[in-house]
Amino acid sequence: xxxxxxxxxxxxxxxxxxxxxxxxxxxxxxxxxxxxxxxxxxxxxxxxxxxxxxxxxxxxxxxxxxxxxxxxxxxxxxxxxxxxxxxxxxxxxxxxxxxxxxxxxxxxxxxxxxxxxxxxxxxxxxxxxxxxxxxxxxxxxxxxxxxxxxxxxxxxxxxxxxxxxxxxxxxxxxxxxxxxxxxxxxxxxxxxxxxxxxxxxxxxxxxxxxxxxxxxxxxxxxxxxxxxxxxxxxxxxxxxxxxxxxxxxxxxxxxxxxxxxxxxxxxxxxxxxxxxxxxxxxxxxxxxxxxxxxxxxxxxxxxxxxxxxxxxxxxxxxxxxxxxxxxxxxxxxxxxxxxxxxxxxxxxxxxxxxxxxxxxxxxxxxxxxxxxxxxxxxxxxxxxxxxxxxxxxxxxxxxxxxxxxxxxxxxxxxxxxxxxxxxxxxxxxxxxxxxxxxxxxxxxxxxxxxxxxxxxxxxxxxxxxxxxxxxxxxxxxxxxxxxxxxxxxxxxxxxxxx
Numbered sequence: 301x302x303x304x305x306x307x308x309x310x311x312x313x314x315x316x317x318x319x320x321x322x323x324x325x326x327x328x329x330x331x332x333x334x335x336x337x338x339x340x341x342x343x344x345x346x347x348x349x350x351x352x353x354x355x356x357x358x359x360x361x362x363x364x365x366x367x368x369x370x371x372x373x374x375x376x377x378x379x380x381x382x383x384x385x386x387x388x389x390x391x392x393x394x395x396x397x398x399x400x401x402x403x404x405x406x407x408x409x410x411x412x413x414x415x416x417x418x419x420x421x422x423x424x425x426x427x428x429x430x431x432x433x434x435x436x437x438x439x440x441x442x443x444x445x446x447x448x449x450x451x452x453x454x455x456x457x458x459x460x461x462x463x464x465x466x467x468x469x470x471x472x473x474x475x476x477x478x479x480x481x482x483x484x485x486x487x488x489x490x491x492x493x494x495x496x497x498x499x500x501x502x503x504x505x506x507x508x509x510x511x512x513x514x515x516x517x518x519x520x521x522x523x524x525x526x527x528x529x530x531x532x533x534x535x536x537x538x539x540x541x542x543x544x545x546x547x548x549x550x551x552x553x554x555x556x557x558x559x560x561x562x563x564x565x566x567x568x569x570x571x572x573x574x575x576x577x578x579x580x581x582x583x584x585x586x587x588x589x590x591x592x593x594x595x596x597x598x599x600x601x602x603x604x605x606x607x608x609x610x611x612x613x614x615x616x617x618x619x620x621x622x623x624x625x626x627x628x629x630x631x632x633x634x635x636x637x638x639x640x641x642x643x644x645x646x647x648x649x650x651x652x653x654x655x656x657x658x659x660x661x662x663x664x665x666x667x668x669x670x671x672x673x674x675x676x677x678x679x680x681x682x683x684x685x686x687x688x689x690x691x692x693x694x695x696x697x698x699x700x701x702x703x704x705x706x707x708x709x710x711x712x713x714x715x716x717x718x719x720x721x722x723x724x725x726x727x728x729x730x731x732x733x734x735x736x737x738x739x740x741x742x743x744x745x746x747x748x749x750x751x752x753x754x755x756x757x758x759x760x761x762x763x764x765x766x767x768x769x770x771x772x773x774x775x776x777x778x779x780x781x782x783x784x785x786x787x788x789x790x791x792x793x794x795x796x797x798x
Contacts (some may be wrong), residue, residue, distance in 0.1 A: 301522060301553070301554055301556050301561075302427075302524075302634065303518045303553075303557075304523060304524065304525065304554045304555075304556060304558055305340070305341035305524065305548075305557045306340055306341065306377060306524045306525065306526060306527070306528045306542060306556060307341055307342040307343070307344060307396040307525055307526075307527045308335060308338070308340045308342075308343050308344070308528060308529065308530065309344040309527050309528070309529045309538075309539050309565060310331070310529045310530045310533050310534070310566075310570065310728075311323070311328050311331070311332070311335070311337075311343060311344065311345040311369070311379075311487060311505075312344040312345050312346060312347065312348060312350055312379075313344055313348065313379065313381075313503075313527075313529070313538065313539060314450070314529035314533030314538050314539065315533050315577070316348055316349050316353075316503065317349065317533075317536075317537040317538040317539075317582060317585070318532070318533050318534075318536060318537060318538045318574075318585050318586070318611070319349075319533065319574065319577040319580045319581050319633040320353075320577075320580035320581075321323070321349040321350055321353035321623055322353065322357060322358070322577050322580045323367045324358050324535075324575060325358075325360055325364075325368055325369070325586060327573045327576065328345075328369065328372075329368065329369075329372050330348075330370055330569055331372060331566055331569050331570065331707065332373040332567075332775065333563060334374035334562055334566055335371055335373055335376065335566065335600065336372070336373035336374065336376050337375075337562065338376075338559060338562055338563075339557075339558065340499060340558075340559050340641055341377070341525055341773075342375055342376065342377045342379045342382070342411075342412055342427070342525075343373060343377070343378050343379065343748060344378075344379040344380070344414075344527070345366070345369050345373075345378045345379065345380070346362065346365070346366050346378065346380040346410065347379075347380030347381035347382055347388060347414070347638075348380075348381040348388065348408060348464050349388075349639075350362060350365075350476070351388045351730070351733070351734075352388065352734065352737075355526065355734050355737035355738060355740075355777065356734070356737050359740075360741075361741060362655050362730070363405075363408045363436070363726045365402070366378070366405070366408045366409055367408055367409060370408075370409035374480065376411065377411035377412050377438070378410060378411050378412070379411065379412040379413075379414060380405065380410050380412070380413055381414045381416070382402075382412065382413050382414060382416070382680070382716075383414045383416065383417070383418070383639065384415055384416060384417040384425045384428055384642075385417070385424040385425075385427065385701070385702050386418075386424075386640065386797075387401050387415075387540075387729075387733060387734065388733065389733040389734075390639070390664075391519040391645075392424070392471060392639040392672075392673070392681070392701050392705065393491070393700050393705070393708065393709040393732060393733075394701075394702065394705040394706060394707050394709070395427045395702055395705075395707070396707040396708065396709040397708050397709050397712070397729060397732050398427045398428060398702075399431045399698075400401050400434065400709050400728065400729050401729040402428060402431040402683040402726045403431065403435060403725065404725045404726045404739035406432070406435035406437050407435075408726070409443065409535050410435060410437065411438060412437070412438040412440055413428065413430045413432045413435050413437060413438065413439055413440060413441065413632045414440045414442050414443035414472055414474075414503075415432070415439060415441055415442060415468075415790040416431060416441075416443075416472075416474055417444070417638060417674060418444065418635065418637070418638050418639065418640060418641040418673065419633075419635055419636065419641070419673055419675065419677065419754055420443065420444050420459060420473045421645060421672040421674030421675045422441075422459065422463065422466065422544075422679060423671075423674060423675070423700040424674050424700070424701070424702070425463075425466070426466065427702065428702075429441065429463075429466050429467055429468060430467070432624075433467050436683070437631070438469045438470070439467065439468045439469055439470075439472070440468065440469065440501065441460075441463030441464075441466065441468035441469045441470075441471055441472065442471075442472040442473075442474045442503075443456050443459050443460060443463070443471065443473050443474060443547065444474050444632075444638050445461075445473055445474060445475040445476070445479075445488075445597055445634040445636075446477070446482055446637060446638075447479060448595070448629065448630075448634035448646060448678070449634065449678070450634050450677045451634065453484065453487050453488050453609065453635075454486055454490055455493075455677070456473075456492075457488070457491045457495055457496070460492045460495070460496045460498075461494075461495060461496055463665060464732075467768075468498065468571045468652055469499075470498050470499040470500070470501060470524075470709070471488070471492060471496060471498050471499070471500050471501070472501045472502075472503055473488060473492075473500065473501070473502045474503050474638070475502070475503060475504035475514070476636075476637070476638045476700060477505065477507065477508075477511060477592055477637060477638075478504050478505035478506065478507035478508050478511055478537075478592065479507075479508060479510070479592060479593060480504055480510065480514045480515055481510060481513075481717065482510070482513045482516065482517035484514075485502065485514040485515070485517040485518040485521070485619075485741065486517040486518065486520060486521040487521075489502065489518045489521035489522060489523045489689060490521040490522065490781075493518075493521070493522045493523075498525050499524040499525070499728055500518075500522075500524050500525075501524065501527065502514065502515060502518045502523050502526050502527070503526075503527045503539070504527075504537060504539070504540075505537055505538060505590060505719055506534075506536060506537075506538065506539065506588070507534045507536065507537050507588070507590045507592050507598065508542050508588065508589065508590055508593050509588035509590065510547060511535075511539065511540045512540040512544060512548055513606070513771075515540060515545060515548075516548060516549070516666055519549070519552070519554050520648060524688060526539055526540040526545070527539050528541060528545050528555055528715075529542065530542055530543075530563070530566050530567060530570055531543070531544075531567055531571075532567075532586075533570055533573075533574065535586065536585050536586040536587060536588070537585045538585075539744070542558065543560070543563055546560075548559060556617050558729065563726045566619075572792055576622060577579065580770070586604060593624045595623075595625060595626075596625075596626070596633075596637070597765050599622075601710065606682065609621060609650070609692060612650070612654065614653070614654060617653050617654075621649050621653045622648050622649075623658075624650075624652050624653055625637075625645055625646065625649045627649070627652070627657075628648045628649045628652065628665070629643045629659075630678075631680070631681040631684045632665065632668050632676060632681075632684075633668075633676025633678040633679055634668060634677050634678040635668065635676050635677065635679050636677070639697055640664070641668070641673070642791055644662065644664040644665055644668065645665075647664075647665075648661065648662055648665045658684060658687060659693065661684075661687070661688060663706075666688045666691070666692055668680075669684055669688040669696065669742075670685075670689070670695075671696045671697040671698060671699075671701070672692060672697065672699060672701050673701065674700070674701055675698070682695070691720070707733075707756065708732065709728065709729075712729075712731055713728045715731065715735075716728055716731050719739060721738070721739060721742050722742065
């Protein structure tokens with residue numbers, strides 16, 4: 301069996317998981333050429349929360365970051381994380397906006413697209429996959445791993461087979477909470493290799509201390525690639541450290557060979573960057589936290605809940621709120637907990653405890669029940685569905701949500717023109733998702749000073765929900781529409797970013 305290969309995540313998920321996605325392009329550029337010489341099978345550098353963070357906090361154009369990193373590291377394929385029909389936001393966009401984003405990204409130099417859907421609804425992946433294939437780029441279909449009565453190895457393998465039929469070049473297993481045990485890692489990889497046959501990548505976090513063990517088991521089962529990072533942007537809520545994984549594989553015939561001197565040089569550089577970002581780091585993110593195995597929620601949510609509940613005057617309700625999360629998950633069809641569903645479930649659990657179970661239902665939870673995010677893995681609780689249908693005076697949909705959205709790209713392009721912004725596809729697709737932030741960037745206004753009013757949605761397109769902060773572990777407040785005794789009310793609630 302061939303040696304396993306490593307993708308390196310330090311320039312994306314490493315700092316997203318451990319430093320609130322605050323690493324700047326300038327802080328990356330010294331390391332990029334060294335990473336490029338290492339022989340990694342890929343560098344994850346883009347997508348996820350980095351687009352939001354570039355615009356909202358760093359006053360950077362994310363497409364310029366991609367071009368700069370491609371120039372600095374031209375030999376190694378660069379990887380992005382793409383939320384399917386949500387692109388890198390929290391709501392679905394029309395197909396033409398999704399297509400334009402993928403094409404702009406591919407033209408800027410993106411090589412590999414990790415495409416996932418929070419509900420594992422492959423209908424929400426189709427437009428992305430088809431466009432990536434048309435751009436002659438690599439489509440990696442992601443399976444979001446979670447545990448529940450409806451999430452079995454057989455169900456995940458069935459999804460892998462479907463992704464292969466849709467044209468994906470490889471399959472990724474996305475264990476966003478770091479809860480995959482070694483036995484499951486072995487069995488799932490073995491079955492996917494047997495029944496799908498595509499290259500398999502395992503992505504996990506070491507939040508619960510299982511990440512490295514899961515990687516070892518997956519390597520024994522024949523996984524092609526695992527994803528590692530570099531200390532101090534590694535371990536804890538991040539990916540296992542590269543040096544650590546090499547040590548664990550000492551003597552294993554599948555151990556890859558990566559230059560230890562270069563790894564040490566990278567570590568020294570990133571330790572300096574970590575210090576520069578110290579106000580965004582926390583020991584709570586660096587340690588192993590086995591609570592995640594009990595509550596089965598992404599690690600960052602646990603610490604966020606403590607802060608959030610304290611500000612709500614509910615500090616003594618932490619255990620109750622966390623125990624409510626599985627109740628909400630089950631009622632909403634055992635949805636996986638990954639952006640944006642983790643934020644939605646967490647918010648609804650808090651509201652259930654604060655106001656009484658299902659006395660108030662936030663609009664995103666209503667939309668999940670109504671099928672507006674896609675088809676959940678399990679059935680929606682019929683009593684909750686009936687309540688939501690009565691409160692919203694609408695019926696659940698069974699079609700692909702994006703099929704109900706009219707084309708929106710040209711509407712966003714006209715809004716850009718009306719505001720005196722460039723009308724190229726890069727600017728337009730960023731404007732569609734982050735109107736306030738891209739306008740501030742183009743006009744040279746610091747993001748914090750930008751006017752709070754969001755752009756109007758494109759004509760006939762779905763309204764954009766107020767975007768929560770997408771940087772990891774950052775608390776934010778948002779207006780939400782709640783249903784109380786059948787009446788809709790706008791209130792301010794707090795959400796976690798993932």
